[in-house]
């Protein structure tokens with residue numbers, strides 16, 4: 142069986158926090174690959190203002206120098222809200238010889254009770270929780286934990302810094318910065 146870690150998210154924009162949690166879990170659980178899955182419409186928050194094409198371009202740029210990181214656009218290909226249970230059912234069907242691990246930060250661990258059809262979802266996928274400042278890795282659901290160095294970076298912080306004309310160097314990979322500059326993303330947003 143192949144072992145693949147999934148990192149779902151809005152990636153608006155992708156940052157070193159995303160890459161770090163992926164690499165740490167890849168290493169900690171001896172996975173074969175990590176697939177980053179950008180959501181079309183997040184199930185639990187407002188739709189991103191950044192077009193899907195740009196979010197995918199940034200994610201491709203962020204992951205291009207790591208041979209075991211891949212971008213998977215399965216949720217972009219589906220219309221409507223990107224419920225994780227629909228994604229996992231499709232992936233399990235398409236890749237019967239693979240065990241998937243869904244990697245989430247502690248903010249999403251705290252939110253698990255509100256995920257769509259969570260009781261069924263936890264039977265279909267192994268969640269892996271990683272710590273994130275200000276959130277607890279405590280849940281009634283059966284998650285695995287991987288210990289990572291905390292990084293206090295969020296996409297919200299990066300969008301805010303761009304708005305304030307502050308540097309985002311060392312918070313996102315240089316190639317992501319290039320895409321942001323090329324398409325003038327987040328200017329006056």
Ligand SMILES: Nc1ncnc2c1ncn2[C@@H]1O[C@H](COP(=O)(O)OP(=O)(O)OP(=O)(O)O)[C@@H](O)[C@H]1O
Nearest residue numbers: 149150151152158245246249273292294295296297
């Ligand atoms: N710095 C971080 N440490 C640990 N987990 C993180 C970190 N940043 C993001 N994650 C996790 O990565 C996944 C995708 O996150 P997402 O793309 O929504 O980024 P975000 O930084 O939380 O965005 P936003 O600030 O726009 O809400 C989630 O499971 C989230 O918990």
Ligand SMILES: O=C(O)c1ccc[n+]([C@@H]2O[C@H](COP(=O)([O-])O)[C@@H](O)[C@H]2O)c1
Nearest residue numbers: 149150151180184185224225226256257
């Ligand atoms: O399916 C759900 O109900 C659900 C609720 C909250 C979050 N998720 C997924 O968890 C991942 C991280 O969410 P976010 O908000 O940090 O981008 C992303 O793939 C979301 O689709 C999924």
